Amino acid sequence: MTLPPDTPGPHTRRLDLIAVVATFGGLLFGYDTGVINGALEPLKADFGLTAVTEGLVTATLLVGAALGGLTGGGLNDRVGRKKALTDIAVVFFVGTLGCVFAPELVVLLVSRFVLGWAVGAASVTVPVYLAELAPTERRGTLSGRNELAIVIGQMLAFIINAIIANLWGDHDGVWRYMLAVAAVPAVCLFVGMLQMPESPRWLIARNRYDDALEVLMQVRSEDRARAEMREVELLAQEEKATHSGSLADLAVPWIRRLILIGCFLAMAQQVTGINSVMYYGTQLLTEAGFSADAAIVANVANGVLAVVGTVICLFWVIDRFPRRSLIIFGFCATTICHGLIMAAAAILPAGQTRAYIVLILCVTFVFFMQMALNAPVWVCLSELFPLHVRGLGMGISILCMWLMNATLTFLFPVITEMAGLQAMFGLFFVLGIVVVLVLLKFLPNTSGRSLEDLEEAFSRGEMR
Template sequence: MSHGSPTSSHGGVTLPPLRPGPHQRRLDLIAVVATFGGLLFGYDTGVINGALEPMKEDLGLTTVTEGLVTATLLIGAAVGALVSGVLNDRLGRKRTLTLIAVVFFVGTLGCVFAPGLGVMLPSRFVLGVAVGAASATVPVYLSELAPTERRGTLSGRNELAIVLGQMLAFIINAIIASVWGEHEGVWRYMLAVCAVPAVFLFFGMLRMPESPRWLISKGRYDEALQVLMEVRNEDRARAELGEVEQLADEEAESHKGGWSDMAVPWIRRLVIIGCGLAAAQQVTGINSIMYYGTQLLTEAGFSASAAIIANVANGVLAVVGTALCLFVVIDKVHRRKLIIIGFCATTTIHGLITLAATILPAGTTRAWVILVLCVTFVFFMQCCLNAPVWVALSEMFPLRIRGFGMGISILCMWLVNAALTFSFPVIVGKAGLQGMFGLFFVIGLAAIFFLWKMLPNTSGRSLEELEESFSRGEFV
């Protein structure tokens, strides 16, 4: 939609058009600063990929404690995602993001200076709380500040920032390993880099505005109008004030639902579908590759120094796949079709990796075949299953249980992620790559069957139309 054309607001009222001006640049700056939270999310989850191997030697990690170091962050993330809702409601989005920056910094320092597991595991948990809180807060903050015409692209920048953070972690790990690889405690240098974007997020958020929707929910209408006039032309800002008030009322309505609503069969089915979709996204094993890619490539046949460099390809393909999804694919292919195609592609690749790891003899050919298959898997995952799953979850639930349904689904996502992340080094240590990816293949087949039978298409219809269809029992 052109910025120069009027647009329909929520409820069908025509709003004045967006016009170019300093307010557009201000909104872009806000998006850049806020997505440092997504960048931190990506860097902190990706940096362990290269840091874990030297850390194992320094801290004497076994396959079990190796899994614990990685998975503890994800358990913290589940907690952070849950508590962020309370913080967002009480403190506001701006102050919550400022606090998150502090937690990122403190958790980073704890990991960098950890003398052993007694400090490392609690520090990783604290870092995980920040990751989970950022994963829930940044998209909300951006969507509440963005105009309707730009909401998709601005909110999508957070997904792009996450994979950029992971790619930067892989690149920085490779550089540090090449330059200071012989230094004792080189993994501490890798982890320390995370403090830099945390500082940028903290000082940047001090100069950013609060969410107008949160201000209205607290009765602070004049401040809400002032914020809107920072990021809109004046006539548009005044016209949107009423819309934002209506949306704030709907947001309050969306948190009224709870466990009692599970007695309604169609609502119970939606929650089951949401939890199944969130869990299925994780059992593709994407995070196992993003966290353990260097070790996986070493197991495949690369030397340790070559593996940390080759792993950068996973980060590059993740960024390419995410960009293609956000700017080309997501609004042109029905959500259900895109997600099922994605699962078919990733499950097929799991089967090919299992065959390659079983049949090919150890050596250069085996290593390169598995690398190509891994980066192809990452590309399809990011192009078809990352953002589309999040968007489908946000569209699926009726207004009354949207907060409850999303919260339960995201909790399932983090817990399955943590379980897989803990299990990955243990299973690979006992059964090799073929055992791990064979398991992913079998689970992938089950996920495809579940989604084919249960997953509704959420694109092409309004949220109200979806709710009417689901209440009549029309899902697929």
């Protein structure tokens, strides 16, 4: 079905506002995962952490995120994308307070787990919400804004960590100040989502057709809204006649194949090691040869290059190149960077030269990751699954993503302490080669077509 063009107007500004509010979830995702980067050193001193308990403090949030990714998909299918994000904001706030006032390690780990649930639930809900509100022509750019919010959150965490460390680094419990900042965007997300509309595709799935049309009229021109309404209504009716929208759908071969592809792609994003760099960047640079004070400042470069790469991706790249080609290029570029970091760490003697070369290679890796890989992967996942199992498919994929993230995050300080940076980045290098080979064979392209067209093509077995 050919849709009329979506001409600019007040609805465009309304859609942009919705994206800004929803992506506070991404900002919280970024800040809460990135803040530990600078908070770990004072936290280690306060709680006497070893390499193993350091890995636990960081990875506990990610285990919670795995559970949040799995249950968050079901939550946003059950109560709607808007209500789910409102509830998630409350959990963000509660988890933050628990971390800030934790008197001992056990309480901190429990609070990090709760906070992780919110991170995981946001990671599965925000991309779906944006993808279902966005017109086909802007879906990549609009859905990808969540990734921009994530890296801005991480950059802000690095900058705020550096400022707090330099101003109040001699204070007891300075890490608590760093964690407390996350309460502010949690409140903004809660208040903002109260004013936002529900996803029209979720409303149609619940037979609320008038409400769905009302929402589409807010974010589309009138002709486009009515045309999309007819298309989505037709597809929803076909689904009701043939699908259950539950775990039973995993018995359908093409749906099962899409979920397997989604799970592999989600895990592949993590084996680039991007989050090991974003969580342990300060420690990584210290290991490379920087002093502790210099490392926390130099680490800001990772946050800045992440934002620059994401901006280039969203405004000049993501909707100009096929999603499949962009993702495969991104994995090739990051794998090459890993090989170079491995070689530098293994060959060069400890000192300033090695420190700056590792820093340059790290920020280059982060740039390519954000410019060609992170946002396209999140957008691809939000496009890949049919409407009736979109929450389930995203939930299972994000579960796999966070479990892989937690595993690598726990192992990073342990392997680095035992065998050095070259061993950890050698592992990333080998895994990257495997990922590229698998994606070349199995990854379909999801860009350039409506979500409904993609679903129809996949159901016919057209996976390219």
